[in-house]
Amino acid sequence: MDYKSTAERIIDLRNADLALRDKLIQDGKLGEGYDEEMEKLHNRNAKILSDIIDTIGYPTLNKVGKEASEAAWLVVQHAIGQPDFMKKFAKLLERAVNENEAEPRSLAYLIDRIAVLEGKPQQYGTQFDWDESGKLNPNPYDDLAKVNQRRKDIGLNTLEEQTLLIRRQVENEKQTPPADFEKRKQEVEAWRKKVGWIK
Template sequence: MIYEDIAKNIIELKNADLALRDELIQRGRLSEGYDEEMKALHNRNAIALNAIINYIGYPTITKVGKEASEAAWLVIQHAIEQPQFMKRCVQLLQTAVHENEADPKSLAYLTDRIAVFEGKPQSYGTQFDWDENGDLSPNAFDNLLEVNKRRKMLGLNTLEEQTELIRRNARNENQYAPKNFEERKREIEVWKKSVGWIK
C-alpha cells in the first residue's frame, strides 16, 4: 500500500455512509425517498473522493489496499447526484479491473447503476427497485439467460436467487414499497433530469 493515510480517509467515508444507513434503518426511514441527510453525506463523500482521485488517480489495490479500494467503489456507487463523477470513475475502474487492480464485481455494479439512471437496460441485474406489485425486482435488463451467464462469470449467484435475497433483506430491514408507485416513478424521472442523468 502506497497511500496509507488516504486509505484510512476513504474507509472513514464508507463507514460514515454505512453508519447513517443503519441509523435510518433503525428509525424506519430507509424507504421514505432519498433522505436529505443521506443525500448531503453522499455528495460530501463524492467531493472528498474526487479530490483524492485528482491527487492519486483511481484508488487501486496497490495504492490504498483492498479494503479502501472497495470502500472507494461504495462511495462512487452512492454518488448518485454526481453523474459526471460516476461516469469518470467507471472509466477509471474499467482500467483498474483490466490491470487486476480492482474487483470486477464493483465494475458490474457501477456499470449497471449508470445504465439504470440513463434509462438503459442493465447487463448484470445488480440494480433493484420497487415494482407495481410492491415487490423489489431487478431494473430492466437485456436478457435473463445472458445476465445469468455474465453473473456466473463474476462468481455471482443467479438473478432469481439474488431477487429472493434482496427481498428477504428488505423485509429484515423493514423496508416497504412506496404508497403510490406511479407518483414515485414520476418523482424519479424529475430527479434524474434535475441532476443531469437524462435530458
Template sequence: MNQNLADELVTMVTKDQRLLQQLFDSGELPSESYHPRMQSLHEHNASRLKEIIGGHGWPGISLVGEEAAKAAWLVAQHSVSDHEFMAECVGLLEDAVAREDVAGWQLAFLQDRVRTLSGKPQHYGTQFDVDENGWPTPFPIEDSTTVNERRALLGLNSLEERLEQMTEQERKRRANIE
C-alpha cells in the first residue's frame, strides 16, 4: 500500500469537508451558484487526482486502502467543473469495481452524477432533487422498473428505502429548525 498517497487523498477530502462546513456555518452555502472558494478547492483536488491516476491508475483499495479509495471517489464526485474528467473516472471505477478494488456504490453515485449533470436519466437513483415542498425526490431514472436490481448489484439498498432515509433526514432537519 502507498501510505503517502493514501494520506494525501484523505487530507484532500478533509480540507474539502472542512471548507464545506465553514461555508455552511457562515451562511455562504447553500447558494444558487458554485461558491468560488469551493470551486477552487475542487478544481485543485481534481488536478491532483488526474496526476495520481496518470502515475498509478485509479487509487483503489489495493493501492491506498479503503478510506483513501473513498476519498479519491469523493474528489472525482466533486469535480463538477470538469465533466469529461468525471466521465473518465466512471470508466476507471467500472474497471475497479470489476476487480473488487472499490465499493460498487462509488460507481453508482459517480455514474449517476455524470448522467444527471449531462441532463440524462440516472441508472441507480442516487441523485436527488427536492420537490416544490422541499422534500427529496430522485432525478429521473432510466428504466425505473429495474432500478432496485441495479442498485442491489452494487451493494445499495432499494430506492424506496433510500427515499425514506432521506425523507426522515429532512423531517429531523425541519424539526430542529422549529
C-alpha cells in the first residue's frame, strides 16, 4: 500500500508546528509559558495523527519514510496536553524501534518527556528547563554515569556536552528565563494536574 499522501500530511503537521515555534521565537514569546495558539495547534496535530495511526498503524520508516516517521515523533513529542496519546505512541514507538522501524533516539526523547511531565527522573537527560537561578539545566535524572552510558548506547553525546549545546541554542534564539520562577513553577504544576499528568 502506498502511504505517500499520508507521509505528506504528517510532514505538513510538523511544518505547521515548527513555523509557529519560529514565529514565537521572533516575537520573543517562546519562554513565556505554554502559548495558547501553540497549545491549540499541538492538540489539533495530535488528533489528526491519532486518526492516521488508527488507520495505518504506527508510521514506520518502511511505511512513510524517514522524514515523515520523524515528523510523527515530533508531533507526539509536542502533544504534551495529551497524556494518553503520548503514552500509547511511546508503546508503539518502542515496538517499532525493536523492529528497526524507528530511531532509538526518538524513543529516548519521548520516554524522558513523559517522565518529566509525570514528575519522575529521566533516563537520557534529554529534557531541559530553567532553574531558580535562571540557568538552563537538564530536568532531574537518575544517575549521571548511567545517563551517559544510555546516551552513548544510542549514539548521543554526553549530558555535559549536550547541556552546553542547549544553552548555546537558547542564547541564539534569544530565549530568556521566566521573570518569576516560582509563579511559573506553580502554573506548570496546575497545568499538569489539569491535563492529567499528575494527581
